[in-house]
Amino acid sequence: MILITGATGTVGSEVVKRLSAQGIRVRAVTRNPRKAAANRLAHIEFVAGDFDDSHSLRRACSGVDRAFLLSDSTDHAERQQIAFANVARKCGVKHIVKLSQLHASVEAAIQAFGLSYTFLRPNLYMQGLLNFRQSITQQSAFFAAAGEARISAVDVRDLAAVAVAALTTSLHDNKTYSLTGPEALTFTRMARQLSKAIGRPITFTDVPPATMRAALIDLGMPAWQADGLLEEFEMYRRGEAAGVEPGVQEALGRAPRSFAEFARDYAPQFA
Numbered sequence: 001m002i003l004i005t006g007a008t009g010t011v012g013s014e015v016v017k018r019l020s021a022q023g024i025r026v027r028a029v030t031r032n033p034r035k036a037a038a039n040r041l042a043h044i045e046f047v048a049g050d051f052d053d054s055h056s057l058r059r060a061c062s063g064v065d066r067a068f069l070l071s072d073s074t075d076h077a078e079r080q081q082i083a084f085a086n087v088a089r090k091c092g093v094k095h096i097v098k099l100s101q102l103h104a105s106v107e108a109a110i111q112a113f114g115l116s117y118t119f120l121r122p123n124l125y126m127q128g129l130l131n132f133r134q135s136i137t138q139q140s141a142f143f144a145a146a147g148e149a150r151i152s153a154v155d156v157r158d159l160a161a162v163a164v165a166a167l168t169t170s171l172h173d174n175k176t177y178s179l180t181g182p183e184a185l186t187f188t189r190m191a192r193q194l195s196k197a198i199g200r201p202i203t204f205t206d207v208p209p210a211t212m213r214a215a216l217i218d219l220g221m222p223a224w225q226a227d228g229l230l231e232e233f234e235m236y237r238r239g240e241a242a243g244v245e246p247g248v249q250e251a252l253g254r255a256p257r258s259f260a261e262f263a264r265d266y267a268p269q270f271a
């Protein structure tokens with residue numbers, strides 16, 4: 001049995017969809033299984049589970065061989081993920097596919113527990129642009145505190161494909177993949193490619209961090225999440241997300257999707 005945490009989120013839902021399409025039986029963890037079950041998928045059983053409730057994790061992990069570990073990036077994430085790995089080990093889980101570029105301590109704990117692992121360290125998700133959907137659809141513009149930072153953003157569909165490969169074969173056991181797109185682009189270049197894909201000009205404007213924070217909160221994002229995102233953007237401005245890494249090619253034997261492909265495929269959502 002394969003267990004998926006974060007199953008209702010951006011990455012996890014893509015992982016679950018792919019496993020369902022392959023006819024693989026999956027237990028998918030959520031705090032709200034009734035809501036998740038509305039999204040019916042063949043072979044997928046949504047079960048109640050909360051990283052802060054070890055009883056629920058024990059129930060979820062029973063009979064599981066391989067698990068996908070993803071949580072929100074809150075201050076609690078490291079503690080929650082280490083607690084999950086500990087419960088998983090005790091329940092007989094053999095392999096954890098963990099997603100995050102942070103959390104060296106979680107990676108170390110998984111190894112120290114004697115579990116086999118695949119560590120996925122993704123760059124910014126291209127799908128993060130969907131956070132700006134409202135201003136793109138209504139004002140043909142988006143704003144962020146990014147300056148002219150170049151970012152090798154990665155398509156979540158590629159992350160999910162690597163996760164599925166690591167969950168369903170042993171070929172990726174004990175490997176760490178840095179996952180990026182094929183090129184590092186500024187937001188100005190991304191806006192140009194998005195304009196081409198949706199057939200009308202979309203502009204990107206650099207704004208101070210405080211302006212970006214206010215706008216995110218206005219869009220309904222919780223303060224902790226907006227602050228986390230701003231920290232990440234500070235990192236982008238320092239040029240720390242510009243490297244192009246071979247992880248997708250190494251894991252899947254094919255090149256990662258380009259931003260132009262993302263823009264083409266998601267154009268209807270920005271129209």
Ligand SMILES: NC(=O)c1ccc[n+]([C@@H]2O[C@H](COP(=O)([O-])OP(=O)(O)OC[C@H]3O[C@@H](n4cnc5c(N)ncnc54)[C@H](OP(=O)(O)O)[C@@H]3O)[C@@H](O)[C@H]2O)c1
Pocket residue numbers: 005006007008009010011012029030031032049050051052070071072073099100101122123124125126128
């Ligand atoms: N955004 C980026 O560009 C980016 C780039 C690199 C890495 N990352 C990493 O990606 C991760 C976020 O992935 P995502 O965007 O797919 O997440 P997301 O869409 O925000 O979804 C979060 C998931 O975590 C689950 N969750 C939250 N708290 C939980 C709890 N207490 N117990 C059980 N489940 C809980 C939620 O499930 P329910 O609400 O259904 O319970 C949901 O499925 C973070 O670790 C972040 O560091 C993000």
